[in-house]
Amino acid sequence: MSLSDAARAVRENAYVPYSKFKVGAAIRTPSGATHAGCNVENAAYPEGTCAEAGAIAAMVAAGETEIAEVYVIADCPAPVPPCGGCRQKLAEFAKGDVRVTLATLDGQEFVTTVSDLLPGAFTPDHMDRT
Known part of the structure; x- marks a missing residue:
């Protein structure tokens, strides 16, 4: 399944009773595995989970820790950034x-x-004291 298809499919499972704004995300790892996530809201809005975070959690739960590609989809007039x-x-x-x-x-x-989405990202190198 393509990343696009995986993100589209998981988006349909989004739990968004408050915003009604469904988002799906799919990530591919270097192994070729695909992990998907959708946004999940709750009554203590905005304490929900974003689609990207859900896909990352699924990847880590599967024992992988490196992303090779990302696809995010939402029903909006222009592509929505994370x-x-x-x-x-x-x-x-x-x-x-x-x-x-x-x-x-x-x-x-x-x-x-x-890097274009997050120039100057905080990395583990910033915590290196040696």
Whole structure:
């Protein structure tokens, strides 16, 4: 299944009773595995989970820790970028040149990279005291 198809399919499972804004994300790892996630809201809005975070959690739960490609889709007029927190989460597991495709249901796509989404990302190197 393509990343696009995986993101579209999981988006349908989003739990969004408050915003009604469904988002799906799919990531591919270097092994070729695909992991998907959708946004999940709760009554203590905005304490939900983003689609990108869900896909990353699924990847880590499966025993993998590196992202090779990302695809995010939502029903909006233009491709929607990940929130700031998810940009940092992506940067934790993906190299800067990893391809990120942001898409709409009507077929618009915007292709970027992790480093373009989050220039100057905080990394483990910032905690190195030696």
